[in-house]
Each structure stands twice: as C-alpha cells, then as structure tokens.
Amino acid sequence: xxxxxxxxxxxxxxxxxxxxxxxxxxxxxxxxxxxxxxxxxxxxxxxxxxxxxxxxxxxxxxxxxxxxxxxxxxxxxxxxxxxxxxxxxxxxxxxxxxxxxxxxxxxxxxxxxxxxxxxxxxxxxxxxx
Amino acid sequence: xxxxxxxxxxxxxxxxxxxxxxxxxxxxxxxxxxxxxxxxxxxxxxxxxxxxxxxxxxxxxxxxxxxxxxxxxxxxxxxxxxxxxxxxxxxxxxxxxxxxxxxxxxxxxxxxxxxxxxxxxxxxxxxxx
Numbered sequence: 001x002x003x004x005x006x007x008x009x010x011x012x013x014x015x016x017x018x019x020x021x022x023x024x025x026x027x028x029x030x031x032x033x034x035x036x037x038x039x040x041x042x043x044x045x046x047x048x049x050x051x052x053x054x055x056x057x058x059x060x061x062x063x064x065x066x067x068x069x070x071x072x073x074x075x076x077x078x079x080x081x082x083x084x085x086x087x088x089x090x091x092x093x094x095x096x097x098x099x100x101x102x103x104x105x106x107x108x109x110x111x112x113x114x115x116x117x118x119x120x121x122x123x124x125x126x127x128x129x
Numbered sequence: 130x131x132x133x134x135x136x137x138x139x140x141x142x143x144x145x146x147x148x149x150x151x152x153x154x155x156x157x158x159x160x161x162x163x164x165x166x167x168x169x170x171x172x173x174x175x176x177x178x179x180x181x182x183x184x185x186x187x188x189x190x191x192x193x194x195x196x197x198x199x200x201x202x203x204x205x206x207x208x209x210x211x212x213x214x215x216x217x218x219x220x221x222x223x224x225x226x227x228x229x230x231x232x233x234x235x236x237x238x239x240x241x242x243x244x245x246x247x248x249x250x251x252x253x254x255x256x257x258x
C-alpha cells in the first residue's frame with residue numbers, strides 16, 4: 001500500500017514492513033526458530049527449555065501463534081498425563097522464511113553501516129553537502 | 130542469570146537473550162539501522178521518510194532510544210524553525226552491533242531449519258526416538 005517514492009532519498013528504505021509483528025516478538029521468534037529446526041515438533045517441556053520461557057509466557061505466545069495459524073498444538077492424553085506437542089505449520093514455515101529474508105536485509109544494511117566511520121569530524125574537512 | 134544446562138538438549142538454545150527489547154522493536158530497529166548507515170545523522174523528516182513512521186510514533190520511539198542513550202537528539206533553532214537532528218551514539222553503535230550478531234545467529238538457525246524436510250512422514254519408517 002505504501003508509496004515507495006524514489007526521489008526522497010529512497011523512500012521508506014528502512015521500514016522493513018516484512019518484519020511481521022506476530023513473528024518478530026522475541027519469544028515467538030525463539031519458538032518458531034526452535035520449531036523450524038525440529039520438523040517433528042517439540043513438546044511443551046522441550047520448548048520451555050529451548051526458549052527459556054515460563055509456563056505462562058509459553059502458553060500465551062503459543063496461543064498467539066496458533067491463532068495466526070503458524071503452529072499447530074496437539075494434546076495427547078495417556079496414563080493420566082497430557083502431553084502437548086507443537087509443530088510449525090506449512091503456512092508458518094512459509095511466513096517464517098519470508099520474515100527471515102527481511103531479517104537478512106536488516107543485517108546487510110546494518111553491516112554496511114558498521115563499515116562507515118562513525119566520526120563525522122573525519123569528513124568535515126572536505127566540506128560534505 | 131540463566132542456568133545454561135547442557136544435558137536437556139542444549140538448554141535455552143533458542144532463547145536469544147541478546148535480542149535487546151529496546152532495539153528489537155521493529156520501528157526502533159528501523160530507526161537505528163537508518164542511523165547506522167548515516168553516520169552524520171538524519172533529520173526528523175528524513176527519519177520519518179526512511180522508516181515510514183508518523184510524527185507521533187517517531188517521537189515516541191526516539192524518546193525511548195534517547196532514554197536508553199542509544200541516540201542523541203539535537204534541536205537547532207534558526208529562522209523561526211526548529212530542525213531536529215538525530216545521531217546514533219557510540220554506545221548505540223556498540224549495542225546495535227551486539228544485537229546484530231544475535232540476529233545473525235537467528236538466521237543461521239532458521240536457515241538450518243529450512244533445510245530440514247518439513248514432512249515427518251519421511252522418517253516415520255525408521256522409528257525415530
């Protein structure tokens with residue numbers, strides 16, 4: 001929807017619209033990355049350990065991801081215990097990879113900035129525009 | 130503070146503690162990346178355009194970044210107009226680069242996951258643990 005004009009020094013060059021808020025939140029990024037690398041899924045306990053989340057936070061973020069259809073959560077009842085197993089969905093994989101591509105652009109941009117001399121005094125002598 | 134135990138399948142392997150919340154928020158990541166790549170600083174208007182932010186959002190996020198001492202904001206008054214100029218601070222550069230290193234790890238992990246076959250049926254025949 002955004003009007004990406006060229007003249008104004010590149011338009012919203014650094015807006016990173018693709019950094020989907022559902023995925024970008026740190027705990028959820030952590031959960032989705034765990035699930036991306038474990039294609040057979042992970043239990044609630046495993047996710048807690050991998051992502052260093054409390055029960056409450058894990059439940060809350062899984063609910064957000066499930067509502068966005070990025071993960072599936074299945075509960076198995078056996079021997080009086082309930083095991084919760086989470087997997088990233090096909091749509092979740094797709095959206096995660098799209099997100100990752102934007103993240104790569106952030107790194108490319110940030111790394112380009114890192115190569116610049118942070119001290120403006122260096123170029124003052126040559127009267128920049 | 131976290132107890133990084135090895136045995137439980139690697140401990141909080143995907144917690145990404147280094148994803149500093151002040152920097153990770155999308156608008157602020159966008160602002161800091163813009164400022165990283167413009168070592169002489171940017172005006173309020175330039176930042177708005179680069180990051181596609183409204184006046185209100187830009188003010189709010191700059192305030193957070195300024196309070197965290199990641200950016201400096203200077204106001205020049207001349208000819209009845211005020212020009213606001215923002216620059217990333219030395220501490221901001223340092224923290225941003227530390228953040229970027231963690232982001233790179235997310236990409237490495239996520240990309241490794243992307244190479245996995247997402248279909249669990251492929252390995253079911255070999256009875257995984």
